[in-house]
Amino acid sequence: MDKIYITNHVKLEILNVGGLASTQPYNLNGFTPLFTLGYSNFPHCKILEDRLQSIAIQYNTGKLILPDSISENLTVKQCIELVMM
Numbered sequence: 001m002d003k004i005y006i007t008n009h010v011k012l013e014i015l016n017v018g019g020l021a022s023t024q025p026y027n028l029n030g031f032t033p034l035f036t037l038g039y040s041n042f043p044h045c046k047i048l049e050d051r052l053q054s055i056a057i058q059y060n061t062g063k064l065i066l067p068d069s070i071s072e073n074l075t076v077k078q079c080i081e082l083v084m085m
Helices: 003-018 042-058 076-083
Strands: none
16 A cells, blocks of 8 residues: 555545646645635535545555544545544
8 A cells, every 4th residue: 555645546536526626636735624625515525535435445444434524624634644544
């Protein structure tokens, strides 16, 4: 499991779900809160939660993302930590 690849995959999903341009997701700062990326409502957070769980399953990280664990106050880094150790 390549941590850099997984990190970039999570960043890409964060941008895609937020409706932002997904070019160069590796440039997304880890300290960026989700609300600055357009996550101001529950449906976006729920979609991201499902996608992050899919990434954790795909890369067999052993992590389980609990329901309602994603909110607009989380940072990009915290989302990555939900998927990886």
